[in-house]
Amino acid sequence: MTAAAPAALTTEQIGFLARAVSRAPSVHNSQPWQLRVRGTEVDLTVGHGVELRRQDPFGRDRLLSCGAALTDLELAVRALGRDCHVEYRDEEDVVATVTIGRPRPASTRDFALYHAITRRRSHRRAFFHSRVPEGVRTAVAAAGEATGVHVVEPGRLGKLAELLGFATRVLRDDRGYQRELELWTAHTHGWNAVGDGVPEDAPDEVVLAGRLAAENLLVVCTDTDTRPDHLAAGAALQRIWLTATAKALVGSVITQPLHLTGFRARLASELALPGVPQAIFRYGYPAVPAAPSPRLPLGELVPDGPAGGRR
Ligand SMILES: Cc1cc2nc3c(=O)[nH]c(=O)nc-3n(C[C@H](O)[C@H](O)[C@H](O)COP(=O)(O)O)c2cc1C
Known part of the structure; x- marks a missing residue:
């Protein structure tokens, strides 16, 4: 008997992944990524129209930002209780594909990192005068x-x-x-x-x-x-x-x-x-709290999704 193929993502699950990706840090908060979902495969693509000629003439920071988004995407898939495989793709717009696998409980560590996604923010001020052990x-x-x-x-x-x-x-x-x-x-x-x-x-x-x-x-x-x-x-x-x-x-x-x-x-x-x-x-350690920065609507992140619309 052959095992059933991993289930495709539901609309709610796609929204769950998109929310995690949207909170990733990005150069000048440009959020240069998009998600393209094909059944159990999720492509992370570099969105068009995001160019910072002076800060990032070669698009290096744009790819660093997509790398940060990729970490969020992988952690969110694992937090959903699914195994996954991440493949880097050096193509024009697709930078990586995450293939969603079978059910598998997230590790304690992955859960802890996933829950840190919404708490992470850029803290540019001075820190509390206390040495980190x-x-x-x-x-x-x-x-x-x-x-x-x-x-x-x-x-x-x-x-x-x-x-x-x-x-x-x-x-x-x-x-x-x-x-x-x-x-x-x-x-x-x-x-x-x-x-x-x-x-x-x-x-x-x-x-x-x-x-x-x-x-x-x-x-x-x-x-x-x-x-x-x-x-x-x-x-x-x-x-x-x-x-x-x-x-x-x-x-x-x-x-x-x-x-x-x-x-x-x-x-x-x-x-x-x-x-x-x-x-x-x-x-x-923080001396003062830092406010979260805003994000683009999730529909722009998943252009082909139910509420999607292209930038
Ligand atoms: C690749 C990359 C480069 C960045 N470069 C700088 C920088 O040089 N100076 C800075 O203050 N913030 C920098 N940032 C932080 C972004 O400005 C920040 O992530 C973005 O404004 C979103 O805010 P958040 O981190 O609070 O979510 C960078 C972030 C990334 C991912």
Whole structure:
């Protein structure tokens, strides 16, 4: 007797997955992803019309964002009580396909990370002055380790602050970059109403650089610098962030300076990093709460779904 094929997703289950994906972090809160559901297969695609020429000329942060969304998608499938297989697809718009398998109870760890999805948010302010215990720091960093991805606590913080300070001055003088940031800033165009854009309370890099010495930092690096590497780095970043959230920690990510020409090579050599730096994650215990940022309507995330509509 052959076992029955895994059941296709119901409309409610698709909504459950879409909600988890929508809460993932993304560059300038651009939410560049969409889901295409085919029975038991879910394609994660890069949505069109999302281009950040200055912040992200090669679409690296866009893929990192999709990687974060992929982690949320996988955790949500597991929280539904279904097994799944994740396949990276290096195609024009499809970046990964998640194949939903048979019923299987989620592990305690996957449940904890799934429940952290809605509690995670960017916390760009200073942290509470209390050292994160070494065992917790080790667990947070280990959550991001994957094939071809390395997560390290950088040494030489003075050098890092110096490099970030330099990057800030360059970015401040870059009118095109500032214009793009302005366009993606929520209040400027009242885009809060449609759930797009970043809150305006983000401090500049000089402020951040001054705080580095008192913070817990991780750099997500990859062996090489391909599109699948960017996806894997984003997936790892989100696992780190959710693990930190599950442990009552808060954090934020910095990638802006990494887009300056030559910056990543310099960072890698000055800090003796084990690969190509893709993102810096700063974290600690919260001193003040951070508000959640808005999201686009779920119908835009599943364009072919029941309530869908294309961007
Ligand atoms: C790939 C990537 C790059 C990001 N780069 C920065 C950054 O350089 N500076 C920053 O303050 N936030 C950065 N963010 C955080 C986003 O602005 C944030 O995730 C988004 O506004 C949604 O808010 P939330 O994280 O509170 O849900 C980045 C996020 C991602 C996924």
